[in-house]
Amino acid sequence: MGKKQFKAEEHHDGIRLDQFLVTQMEEHSRSFLQKCIKEHKVLVNDRIQKNRHVIKKGDIISVDLVEPEELQVEAENIPIDIVYEDDFLVVVNKPQNLVVHPSAGHWQGTLVNALLFHCKEGLSGINGIIRPGIVHRIDKDTSGLLVVAKTDQAHKHLAKQLSEHTMLRSYKAVVRGIIEEDELKIDAPIGRHKVQRKKMAVVKEGKPAITNIKVLQRYKNHTLIHASLETGRTHQIRVHMAYSGHPVVGDELYSRPEKHFNLKGQALHAYELGFVHPETNKLVHFNAPLPPYFEALLKMI
Structure with a gap:
């Protein structure tokens, strides 16, 4: 996970340290972040503080995240709708009721489990064991398109487009x-x-x-x-x-x-997805028809 650093702005003035972290790191639960604070993984202006510490404008908050346990995610023979595939990426049309990657309560039966079976040559490792290849997500009960990276280079290229808001979704x-x-x-x-x-x-x-x-x-x-x-x-x-x-x-x-x-x-x-292909540098565009439940x-x- 690594280290992260944030600077408190004026609108953060007066909120608790744990509340501040929740606003900055929404991918993590409040209990997880409170655990990081308790284990002295969070510093405010290079000093250890408690969950209830009040943040002030200009404070520098450093976070050294707790490493998760190493988990073995199993490949599973789950049918998936492959819209496009090459040596660098896969575009999948995800159905409703399919979780994208393993998490608490969903260690099996996810899209990642299915992709590990389908892409036997492997997926990018940038997001670790739990989320291999996953560049972006859609909710469990949302259907539609998402792109998955097979190589680390493709993952970095696609993630950059996502962060710069140039990927069409x-x-x-x-x-x-x-x-x-x-x-x-x-x-x-x-x-x-x-x-x-x-x-x-x-x-x-x-x-x-x-x-x-x-x-x-x-x-x-x-x-x-x-x-x-x-x-x-x-x-x-x-x-x-x-x-x-x-x-x-x-x-x-x-x-x-x-x-x-x-x-x-x-x-x-998610019926439309467009991005610059990380290998060819050409714009590619995909559509997924409305599923039966929507029609x-x-x-x-």
Whole structure:
């Protein structure tokens, strides 16, 4: 994992050390970060502090993350929809109800387990044993396209495009209510929810997050939208649409249950992916048709 360093800004003034770390390292749980503080892996201005230490503007926070246990991730013969493959990368059309990589409670049956079986020649090792080849993720109950790197060089190239926001990632979603504007930009920072730690939320001290929305079709009580990401925060589209008052249909984490649609997850599909190929330096572009669950929902509404 390695070392990281952050500088507290004005809007961080007065918050606890553990809360500050949650806003900066949203990929980790609060309990994990509190453990790092307790084990003196976190320094504020080169001094050991406690979880409740109050941060001030200008403070330098250094983090030496605890190394995870080495785990053996098994290859599993799980069918996957390969859209494109060469010696450097794989583009996969992930179905709903498939976790991308192993984590607590999901050590088997993930996309990574399937890819280890399929790509016997190997995947990039930059993200370690648990997330080999994984450049970016989509949620368990979101369907659609993602690119996986086979080599470390390809991984670095793709990760750079992702961080510089030059990778095209477009989604289709069905949301509740009628969006009156034909196009809108949602520019609202996202961070961990202050109370419900499994959720993300629009919070002042969160990381910048921008989602561009285009209305494709209006129905009686719903809207079909095209959403493109300028940033890649956890649950970004789901959080932004709930924040706008138009939550994604079927998203029980950020909206009320809608059992009558008989969905197994949110109606959110990553249908378009484009990037510069790390070996040829040519722009490549992929599309994934709407899956049956999404088509069935459109008929119902």
